[in-house]
Structures are given as structure tokens and as C-alpha cells.
Amino acid sequence: MSAFLTELQMENATRKDDGHWRVIAPLVYQSDVAGMTFTVPTGFIIDLASVPRVPIVYLLAGGTSNEASVVHDFIYSTHPLPRNIADAVLREASAVTDVPAWRRWVMWAGVRLGGGSHWNPQVAA
Structure with a gap:
């Protein structure tokens, strides 16, 4: 069964509030x-x-399921599997953290529509 086996622990990655976390x-x-x-x-x-x-x-989609977002960012950075599966993992992990189905769909649709340039940043967007 899909599950987070550890808890997310993070801190601000910079001295300014620019949305980057470590x-x-x-x-x-x-x-x-x-x-x-x-x-x-x-x-x-x-x-x-x-x-x-x-x-x-x-x-609609911000500030929800930080755990799923971290895993998704990691997969997009390391490419251990195809992009469509990476995006499916985002939706699955969001379900594990009890994000409502409608919001999971919004998040998934957003990464399917806008995530291509982040998946392969060497290709011009």
C-alpha cells in the first residue's frame, strides 16, 4: 500500500522568503x-x-500536500521513471495525505499541462 514511511522535515533554504525549501x-x-x-x-x-x-x-492548488510535492520535485529532478508516471505519483501521494479528489485532479492537470518545461529543462520552453 502506498505510504509515506517518514515525515517531511524542511527549512527555508534562503534568508529571504522566495519559496525555496531544504x-x-x-x-x-x-x-x-x-x-x-x-x-x-x-x-x-x-x-x-x-x-x-x-x-x-x-x-485551488497551492499549499497543499507538501509531501507529495517534494516527492514529485525529486522525481522531476532525477528522472527515475517516465513523466506520466511521475505525475501519477503526485496524484497518488496527494491521496495518501488526504487531499480531496477534486484538488488532486487540479494539481495533476496543472503538472500535465505546465510541467513539460521542468521535466526536461534542456529543451527550450
């Missing part, structure tokens, strides 16, 4: 969708899903 203890997530366990290492820098700060978008 993982301060490994975050371990076991995924049924991916058929593997992910360990986000101490020191990994994240931006918690890169949700645009446009009011309605942030209201």
Missing part, C-alpha cells in the same frame, strides 16, 4: 503506482510544486 531529513515514500520506493535526500532543495502565485490558481 529537506533536513530523508523523506521516504513507497509508491504502488511507480512500483518503487523514493528517498528524497537531506539537502534536496524544493519549491513545493511551483504553483503560480496567481490568486485563483494558488487558491
